[in-house]
Amino acid sequence: MAKVITDPNTLVRDEIAKLPNFKVGVRYEEFTENNPELDLIRLGSNENPYGPSPRVLDAITNNLDKIHLYPDNTCSDLAREFASLLNVKVSQLVFDCGAESIMLSLMNVCLRPGDKVLSLSPTFPVLNIWAAAAGATVIGVPHEDDLSFSAERFCLSIDKSIRMIYLCMPNNPTGSYFSESELSLIIESADPGTLFVLDEAYVEFSGNKLDYPDAIALLNEAGQPFISLRTMSKAYALAGMRVGYGICYHEDFATLLKRANTVFNVGVLTLKAAVAALSDTVHLDNYLEAIYSERTRLEDEIARMGLRAFKSGGNFICLSLPSFEKALKIEQEMQQTGIFIKGQRGRPITPSDFEGVLRITIGKPAENNQMLKVLKTLV
Numbered sequence: 001m002a003k004v005i006t007d008p009n010t011l012v013r014d015e016i017a018k019l020p021n022f023k024v025g026v027r028y029e030e031f032t033e034n035n036p037e038l039d040l041i042r043l044g045s046n047e048n049p050y051g052p053s054p055r056v057l058d059a060i061t062n063n064l065d066k067i068h069l070y071p072d073n074t075c076s077d078l079a080r081e082f083a084s085l086l087n088v089k090v091s092q093l094v095f096d097c098g099a100e101s102i103m104l105s106l107m108n109v110c111l112r113p114g115d116k117v118l119s120l121s122p123t124f125p126v127l128n129i130w131a132a133a134a135g136a137t138v139i140g141v142p143h144e145d146d147l148s149f150s151a152e153r154f155c156l157s158i159d160k161s162i163r164m165i166y167l168c169m170p171n172n173p174t175g176s177y178f179s180e181s182e183l184s185l186i187i188e189s190a191d192p193g194t195l196f197v198l199d200e201a202y203v204e205f206s207g208n209k210l211d212y213p214d215a216i217a218l219l220n221e222a223g224q225p226f227i228s229l230r231t232m233s234k235a236y237a238l239a240g241m242r243v244g245y246g247i248c249y250h251e252d253f254a255t256l257l258k259r260a261n262t263v264f265n266v267g268v269l270t271l272k273a274a275v276a277a278l279s280d281t282v283h284l285d286n287y288l289e290a291i292y293s294e295r296t297r298l299e300d301e302i303a304r305m306g307l308r309a310f311k312s313g314g315n316f317i318c319l320s321l322p323s324f325e326k327a328l329k330i331e332q333e334m335q336q337t338g339i340f341i342k343g344q345r346g347r348p349i350t351p352s353d354f355e356g357v358l359r360i361t362i363g364k365p366a367e368n369n370q371m372l373k374v375l376k377t378l379v
């Protein structure tokens, strides 16, 4: 008798069965093997091209003899350092293997089927996937014609039915952010019980933007519940080590998030690397300075090409294009020269047609020059 194979879709919740398949990332090593004549330039994932502080490499090599042991699952050394840097209590902090893991558990823990999440459009795409996995719906407020996001328009979508407000600041992929007065307007308009999820993965790069708000202070002042998600993947160049953290408005919220999480989620070497990275403020500042000057240069060059870019507070710039297809075409043509950037759907034009955005990580000056040279030939 033929063996009957159980349909795997019947084994998972309906919400999961309806999700699109997991998107496999670029296999850079494979690309280099297949295209040995091309110099690979990775400007598609907002990584730090300079790499971490030499102290990180020392910390890793000096602790290789500990990898057979479980890590400190309270991340106490790292938590102490961050608590003093951010002027918060250790108990308000949560850690995980990347900010994305904290975001995923947050969605699982907080959202119920039928809940609504209010956000910007476009924003960090996994928000839609993880909210859908929890049975929730995301309402994305689109940007304006001048490539700004309007706080007034955002507030028009706020009502009591919104359970979570997800604000990525600076926003991935556009780099935009709300000023203090704009964010205050949103906080004042929100229901007191609405959880603000501030995704501040790129917050360090807004350091020279005088109008970037202290979002945590504003939310604290208003007594609004929040979590700010941060990462060591970007400014601290630890993307491959996987460590992110969350700053919770109250220690009891942090405790609840930990209840439903794995016990050992940040590895021994990652913890050592993270503490070492945090200690090297000169290394961090050098990278931030490089971003500030290259960001201005790239924005000027792009304007000179007659292209439209969002105002970015991140380690990337983002072009606005008339269609998603155009963004994908440029992404693919760039890739044929060894340069990886990221095309994404932008603002909806009709339910099935979208504007396009092209997110380009700010690399080293020579990488940026090469990218500009190729971009000029494609637009």
Ligand SMILES: Cc1ncc(COP(=O)(O)O)c(C=O)c1O
Binding pocket: 045, 046, 097, 098, 099, 100, 101, 124, 168, 172, 199, 201, 230, 231, 232, 233, 239, 243, 244
């Ligand atoms: C907006 C945003 N949030 C969170 C993350 C996840 O960061 P991590 O590497 O810490 O998981 C990213 C990564 O690209 C991001 O762009």
